[in-house]
Amino acid sequence: MKKISVNTSQKYDIFIEKGLLSNCAEIIKSQTKSKKFAIITDDIVDSLYSEILINSLTHEGFTAVKYVFKNGESSKSIENLNNIYSFLAKENITRSDCIIALGGGVVGDITGFAAATFLRGLDYIQIPTTLLAQIDSSVGGKTAINLTVGKNLVGSFKQPILVICDSNVLSTLSEEILADGMAEAIKYGMIRSSSLFDLINNHNIDTVSNVLDDIIYECISIKSDVVSADEFDKGERMILNFGHTLGHAVESYYNYEKYSHGSAVAIGMALITKQAVESSLCEKIYLEKLIECIEKYRLPVKCSASLNELVPLCYNDKKRESDKINIILCSKIGACEIKQLTIENFNLFMEV
Amino acid sequence: MKKISVNTSQKYDIFIEKGLLSNCAEIIKSQTKSKKFAIITDDIVDSLYSEILINSLTHEGFTAVKYVFKNGESSKSIENLNNIYSFLAKENITRSDCIIALGGGVVGDITGFAAATFLRGLDYIQIPTTLLAQIDSSVGGKTAINLTVGKNLVGSFKQPILVICDSNVLSTLSEEILADGMAEAIKYGMIRSSSLFDLINNHNIDTVSNVLDDIIYECISIKSDVVSADEFDKGERMILNFGHTLGHAVESYYNYEKYSHGSAVAIGMALITKQAVESSLCEKIYLEKLIECIEKYRLPVKCSASLNELVPLCYNDKKRESDKINIILCSKIGACEIKQLTIENFNLFMEV
Numbered sequence: 006m007k008k009i010s011v012n013t014s015q016k017y018d019i020f021i022e023k024g025l026l027s028n029c030a031e032i033i034k035s036q037t038k039s040k041k042f043a044i045i046t047d048d049i050v051d052s053l054y055s056e057i058l059i060n061s062l063t064h065e066g067f068t069a070v071k072y073v074f075k076n077g078e079s080s081k082s083i084e085n086l087n088n089i090y091s092f093l094a095k096e097n098i099t100r101s102d103c104i105i106a107l108g109g110g111v112v113g114d115i116t117g118f119a120a121a122t123f124l125r126g127l128d129y130i131q132i133p134t135t136l137l138a139q140i141d142s143s144v145g146g147k148t149a150i151n152l153t154v155g156k157n158l159v160g161s162f163k164q165p166i167l168v169i170c171d172s173n174v175l176s177t178l179s180e181e182i183l184a185d186g187m188a189e190a191i192k193y194g195m196i197r198s199s200s201l202f203d204l205i206n207n208h209n210i211d212t213v214s215n216v217l218d219d220i221i222y223e224c225i226s227i228k229s230d231v232v233s234a235d236e237f238d239k240g241e242r243m244i245l246n247f248g249h250t251l252g253h254a255v256e257s258y259y260n261y262e263k264y265s266h267g268s269a270v271a272i273g274m275a276l277i278t279k280q281a282v283e284s285s286l287c288e289k290i291y292l293e294k295l296i297e298c299i300e301k302y303r304l305p306v307k308c309s310a311s312l313n314e315l316v317p318l319c320y321n322d323k324k325r326e327s328d329k330i331n332i333i334l335c336s337k338i339g340a341c342e343i344k345q346l347t348i349e350n351f352n353l354f355m356e357v
Numbered sequence: 358m359k360k361i362s363v364n365t366s367q368k369y370d371i372f373i374e375k376g377l378l379s380n381c382a383e384i385i386k387s388q389t390k391s392k393k394f395a396i397i398t399d400d401i402v403d404s405l406y407s408e409i410l411i412n413s414l415t416h417e418g419f420t421a422v423k424y425v426f427k428n429g430e431s432s433k434s435i436e437n438l439n440n441i442y443s444f445l446a447k448e449n450i451t452r453s454d455c456i457i458a459l460g461g462g463v464v465g466d467i468t469g470f471a472a473a474t475f476l477r478g479l480d481y482i483q484i485p486t487t488l489l490a491q492i493d494s495s496v497g498g499k500t501a502i503n504l505t506v507g508k509n510l511v512g513s514f515k516q517p518i519l520v521i522c523d524s525n526v527l528s529t530l531s532e533e534i535l536a537d538g539m540a541e542a543i544k545y546g547m548i549r550s551s552s553l554f555d556l557i558n559n560h561n562i563d564t565v566s567n568v569l570d571d572i573i574y575e576c577i578s579i580k581s582d583v584v585s586a587d588e589f590d591k592g593e594r595m596i597l598n599f600g601h602t603l604g605h606a607v608e609s610y611y612n613y614e615k616y617s618h619g620s621a622v623a624i625g626m627a628l629i630t631k632q633a634v635e636s637s638l639c640e641k642i643y644l645e646k647l648i649e650c651i652e653k654y655r656l657p658v659k660c661s662a663s664l665n666e667l668v669p670l671c672y673n674d675k676k677r678e679s680d681k682i683n684i685i686l687c688s689k690i691g692a693c694e695i696k697q698l699t700i701e702n703f704n705l706f707m708e709v
Contacts, residue, residue: 083439087504090435094506122474125499125512125590147477152439154446160477161513238477 009225011144012233015164019144019225021218025171026057026132030065036167037128039103041068043093045116046107047076050134053177058107058132070096078261081111081151083159089119103128103166109135109182110142110266114160117148121163131168135178136186136217137267139170140193140224145232145242155321156253156261162237170225172218180303184210185267187302188248192274193224195295196244199339201227202298209301243343247333248274254318258310271304276312280354281334291337316357320348361577363496364585367516371496371577375570377523378484379409382417388519389480391455393420395445397468398459399428402486405529410459410484422448430613433463433503435511441471455480455518461487461534462494462618466512469500473515483520487530488538488569489619491522492545492576497584497594507673508605508613514589522577524570532655536562537619539654540600544626545576547647548596551691553579554650561653595695599685600626606670610662623656628664632706633686643689668709672700 006022020032033042042062046055051073062069072092074080098104106116106129113131120129131143149160175183187205194202201223208216228245235242252273255264264272278295281287296306319330330351335341346354358374372384385394394414398407403425414421424444426432450456458468458481465483472481483495501512527535539557546554553575560568580597587594604625607616616624630647633639648658671682682703687693698706 083435083442087435090504090511091506094504094510118474122470122511122513124510125501125514149477152442152446154443158446158476159442159474161474162477 007222009222009229011164011229013146013164013236015166017164017166017168019168019170019229021170021172021222021225023171023173023218025169026054026061026174028061029058029132029169029171030061030067032169033062033067033130033167034065037103037130039101039128040066041098041102042070042105043096043098043102044069044071044105044107045089045112045119046071046073047080047109047112048073049076050108050112054107054134054174058105076111078111078151081115081149083150083152086115086119086150089115090123093119093123098123098127100124100127103130105130105132106143106165107132107134109133109138113138113142114147114149114157117146117163117165118150118160121148121161126163128166129163131165133168133170134174136175136183136221137189139172139175139221140186141189141228143168143170144225144228146236147238156256164236170221172221175217176214180210181265183213184302184304185265187213188267188271188274188299188304190220190224191295191298191302192245192247192270193227195274195335195338196247196333196341197227197339198223202338206294206298206301210303213302240343243331244333244341246331247335247341248277250319250330250332251276251315253321254315255308255310257318257321258315259308264305264308268305271299272306272308275299275306276315277332278335280356281336283356284354286334287336291335294338312355313357316352316355319351359574361574361581363516363581365498365516365588367518369516369518369520371520371522371581373522373524373570373574373577375523375525377521378406378413378526380413381410381484381521381523382413382419384521385414385419385482385519386417389455389482391453391480392418393450393454394422394457395448395450395454396421396423396457396459397441397464397471398423398425399432399461399464400425401428402460402464406459406486406526410457428463430463430503433467433501435502435504438467438471438502441467442475445471445475450475450479452476452479455482457482457484458495458517459484459486461485461490465490465494466499466501466509469498469515469517470502470512473500473513478515480518481515483517485520485522486526488527488535488573489541491524491527491573492538493541493580495520495522496577496580498588499590508608516588522573524573527569528566532562533617535565536654536656537617539565540619540623540626540651540656542572542576543647543650543654544597544599544622545579547626547687547690548599548685548693549579549583549691550575554690558646558650558653562655565654592695595683596685596693598683599687599693600629602671602682602684603628603667605673606667607660607662609670609673610667611660616657616660620657623651624658624660627651627658628667629684630687632708633688635708636706638686639688643687646690664707665709668704668707671703
């Protein structure tokens with residue numbers, strides 16, 4: 006079993022092993038004094054994995070209650086949050102109990118936010134069941150819900166007390182959902198590790214399952230390092246945003262319907278790197294390798310929207326500070342920097 | 358001008374002076390780099406004080422936008438929170454802008470929670486306009502909204518960057534709202550300061566305005582000390598809960614309609630101290646002084662509900678840990694202790 010420690014204000018460990026879900030309560034027991042657990046999950050994950058989790062918890066003598074909502078981004082709403090709060094209140098969950106997020110990014114984000122705010126905060130555990138959630142959203146304590154006017158506009162920083170990654174659960178994912186996670190894996194390679202990038206680029210969507218455990222471990226290690234150094238996203242953590250400012254604009258332009266988060270980030274990475282090449286901040290060879298790698302995972306590198314249409318949507322980014330915008334540029338594979346530009350200079354850089 | 362510093366994770370100052378509101382932007386300028394302010398207030402406070410605040414802000418060259426909701430506890434809802442979020446998004450509020458809570462406890466609690474969670478948190482300033490908000494809710498960073506199933510069940514710890522107390526604004530308060538705050542002032546005297554208690558007990562609801570500035574200063578000093586020592590309510594801070602466990606039960610029993618928070622806390626202080634006397638944990642003379650003082654402010658010391666009816670409602674308290682409950686007892690005026698009791702022993706103590 007592999008273990009990665011995250012050194013945030015609330016320190017915690019991430020355990021990675023195939024098959025871990027079925028005896029995860031042993032690890033949970035070693036990390037918390039809680040005896041009662043409120044599991045929050047969605048209907049698809051529920052049908053696949055709730056029983057395994059609950060069996061493990063009850064085997065250790067724990068009490069478990071469960072709330073299930075409809076799978077999908079539309080559940081990351083203030084209405085569903087209110088339903089989760091009502092469930093927690095009805096089940097008499099107290100500050101000495103613990104919440105478990107069992108699912109992908111939507112489940113993890115909204116459950117983390119509920120845990121951060123119900124009774125002004127109680128402990129929670131992440132058990133991510135998608136590649137994207139395992140390598141990205143379950144680590145680092147960013148929790149969120151969507152508003153009708155924008156995604157992830159409400160949330161908080163709330164670290165889990167434990168993350169459990171069982172790569173066996175990824176075997177039930179569709180190719181599309183797996184590729185969604187691979188876009189973020191490519192991002193980690195681009196910003197921090199040429200060896201991780203090469204590992205990903207030496208495989209493709211059909212062969213990657215053989216090396217997925219190594220990829221997960223490398224991605225989480227990078228995320229853990231970055232988050233430990235900058236828990237509250239004031240500096241270095243912004244590098245995790247590579248491809249995301251334009252990616253969010255792409256998602257938004259198509260009303261979150263046409264492109265998944267990973268697909269939009271893939272487009273965002275390609276577009277911003279193309280602009281970096283145009284400005285002589287990156288050599289063309291790296292853009293070509295990035296595009297080659299993205300395409301191996303059947304992810305898109307462009308979309309029908311023009312930069313003129315996408316750039317204005319970048320100004321809704323949460324990380325924007327008044328009249329400035331932070332963008333992340335890779336000068337080569339494995340190295341990046343944060344550039345703060347005025348809106349005017351960003352427009353120039355984007356040639357709009 | 359008096360100043361009290363609060364030593365929480367985010368340190369901040371509380372400024373106290375009559376008439377401060379009309380030039381508060383000078384102080385604001387010294388405490389933040391923000392140039393744009395989103396004022397959140399209710400309709401009653403808006404009609405009295407928004408213009409003064411906005412004039413001060415614009416005089417210093419700041420931009421101000423305003424959101425006004427209906428006065429009253431029913432506005433401390435998830436629906437109103439959603440409206441506040443939409444307003445902040447519509448006004449393009451970014452992390453480098455600042456939110457101002459102008460109003461009483463409802464305004465301060467929900468605005469603080471919005472500031473804690475919109476864009477995962479931005480700075481906010483408290484400008485409390487009731488006595489209760491000045492001496493209690495505006496200091497210490499507890500933010501909250503109500504659920505339909507219970508009050509303050511959702512919230513977070515989010516310290517303001519600045520608190521501005523202008524006791525002139527209290528002159529527009531009704532006797533009832535002033536008394537509401539005096540109940541909390543009596544609480545501070547009971548738990549920490551016999552001299553503060555004597556100051557309060559030497560006056561009454563008709564004469565107290567002469568010494569209100571001193572009372573405000575003493576109360577905030579106590580709260581600041583307690584909160585600085587235990588920001589996240591894990592220990593000593595619970596002493597601020599004196600009278601509150603039963604007080605919340607009283608509020609809940611009457612559906613938050615018959616008794617204000619202060620009135621309910623007054624009843625709660627009297628009831629719990631009566632039980633302390635019964636158990637020989639407090640001398641009767643102190644209970645008599647407490648009741649005498651409460652009655653000088655035309656606050657109640659009992660209600661029609663029996664202990665048998667109130668005690669079960671105490672188990673919904675946020676601070677309860679699984680099968681235990683923490684209660685605060687004053688052994689004399691100015692001294693208190695936290696007792697953790699099992700549900701069984703609490704029932705015995707309450708003679709139910």
